[in-house]
Amino acid sequence: MTLKGAWLKTRWQESTRMKLNYRIVLLIIATIFGLVFSIPSFTQSSEGKKVTLGLDLQGGLHMLLGVQTDEAVRSQLKSIASGIKHFAEHNDILVEGISVQNDTVVFELLDSDDATSIDEQLKTIEGTVVHAAEGKYVLSITPEQAEKLKLQAIDQAIETIRNRLDQFGLAEPTVAKQGMDKILVELPGIKTPEEEQRARELISRAAKLELMAVDEERSMRVNDLSESEAASYGDKILEDALQPQIKHLVNEIPILDGSMLTDAHVGYDQNNRPVINFSLNAQGSQIFGDFTGKSVGKRLAIVLDGKVYSAPVINERIGGGSGQISGNYSVSEANDLAIALRSGALLAPIYMMEKRSVGPSLGADSIKASLLAFATGAALVVFFMITYYGYSGIIATIAMIINIILIIAVMALFGATLTLPGMAGIVLTVGMAVDANVIINERIRELLREGASIRRSIEGGYENALSTLVDANLTTLIAAVALYMYGTGPIKGFAVTLAVGILVSMFTAIMGTHGIFHMLMSHIEKSGKVNRWFGIRLERKG
């Protein structure tokens, strides 16, 4: 009994005479690291960093929006014109024909005594050039200022869209600038076409609120006037929002606009229909009060995005600076509009440059398809490696599994997105990781055939393969980096997994397997079973 016990003990010691080395320690640390950081991704738990699925896999809406920046400059001109008009009226300065023409603001000063005071005022307007001759003023925006306004319009659009989407309550919306002048919007939470439509309307709505004076003198003739005739009086013809056949003739320069809005929320009118109540800031209230005080008996048009929602008659001076927009809104429409008004108007209209929307069922199908491809591919490789290389094939397989876990972990740490081409990238990485082990194993076999000892063959095999492996992987990495730099969307995702895969596989397939061999070295040497370990039969010499 004791004899057998002792024998068993020595057997045990022999078979476990595994030496730890720095490579295997690193591999173990990496594996633990990989497991810890990849588990949240596999279980898709809410805690911890995880790999987010791309829109092509989880479904959602991807948009690339452009901004019509010229409109921003035009709207700035209008706002300047409206400022001058208000200044003149407030200070009893007589000006005539104030309007926006060919990217300039023009007006005529009737009394030259007021020239100094108007010149002073014009000087305070930033980034403009003023030409004045015989009381006729032409004010234009400098090219630098125009450029600045265009950039501002893009940033403002991003900010506004982000605000709107945040208030809309979708999960994890992305709004980011892409390139110089494009806006990337990604909405993973969108599931139905109706939701998509609502989101797109919310985003694109200009939400430009204007309060405009109705031209009472000519209002009767509105149906006979052409656009250009109206313009010659400094007027504009606008449609009614609820009854498009009704036209309104209003002053082209608004009394005030939505930039002076402080709040907008949904309320209900006496018939219990949803309306939007808005309030103005101090400056807006002042202008509003001044105007209504002077215009009792006239009408005030409430204009939203170029359509007249109501044009009530002013009964008395309205102080306090609040108003109401009533349309035939549903509650959700009123809600979206209030969000849009609160988040501010878009300085310039946006347009669609690219749109990709994927339904959740397609995403699920894509995941299923790529997982199937992945599993089949991996199974094939494993089967082949083990039949061809024996135990070293198993070692390569272990390295490959750690490799996949590590790729997921690294991607999760960087918050990378996994797209469908990204999945293809991982499948390819599996192929490449195995290539490294094929090269190494072939080198080991070569040395074994030459008659080198097992230890010498393993060491030499790694040594000989190293420069090839580094060169081969680095050149592929160059292609991956180029893809990342110049690719967009899903292609970037592919480049990321490919690059991460190359780097990680260099670690697991080269260093990791070397470590495992080291650990098992004395065991392999003792067994001397070259066929079982490396899959070759040596021809006995002599």
Add this chain to the structure above:
Amino acid sequence: MEFFKVRQPFNFMGWVKPVFTFSFIVSILSIYLIMTKGFVFGIDFAGGTVVQVKYDKPVQIDVIRKHLSTTQFASAGIQEFGSPSEIVLRLQNTTGDVTKDTAKQVSDALNGTGTFEIRRVDMVGPKVGKELQTQGTIALLVSVIGILIYVAFRFEWRFAVAAIIALVHDVLITAGMVSLFNVEFDLTVLAALLTILGFSINDTIVIFDRIRETIHDVKEGTKYQISAIINESVTNTLSRTILTVATLFFVVLTLFIYGGEIIHGFSFAMLIGIIFGAYSSIFVASPFLIWFGYDVAKAKAVQAEKRRMQLEKDKMRAQFEQGTV
């Protein structure tokens, strides 16, 4: 298990002439195809709208085409997509209007053709398509130049140029096949071309590395032809080349079969690229070394000089560390 127990080098360079002629003809045909037939560009590059619709049972394309002929989508291209119950509609036009709901319009137009679900609507505006085209071209050029510089730095210019010629050959032929088989050229096909660049250079480098090593091992004074060295190196790496290409090929084949319609173009291009990548490393890249007048004796002299310098340096360091200098 072992497949290749060959000890005697194959005379690969002996086959160069016929094989090279084949490569040359296929390359020229590819160029011809690309120039005359061109590519079926996907909306990524051409711009346009694609709508993917899934029915609950197989549908007849003709029936749907007829149904749509009276609607605004009369000019839409209709194709089966992956399975008989799934179709895609391709529309040339795009709209910049953010609020326009193409899905709803298509859904209305298809009303009455069965129970279906709109699974995907992709719209790429003409400006974005142009940009993606330029970016794609830049990506290809940047990687080729990057690889050229890297190989020139690690080996020498002749190796670098030979490797690049093989690369261009692979990409050209793959692109030719994409054109020939009317595979839609989209972003994923571009990604495949770039990956092929990476893999093809991989194969070439494994062989070049072996050539360098073989030259290194050649005994001083023996007369050695470069073609003999190439033959020996290619033979020594042959089992690796075939094994790797075979595994990669099967992995991509599973992608091609099970990966779904969306990465079909990608896996198709990869299948061709992998085969030609390995082939070109042996039969295109290596012969160019001979034609560029790569001289074994000279290379050995350079290697010997490098070794001598290294020895000198080591000696100096040793002396320095012992404090004798």
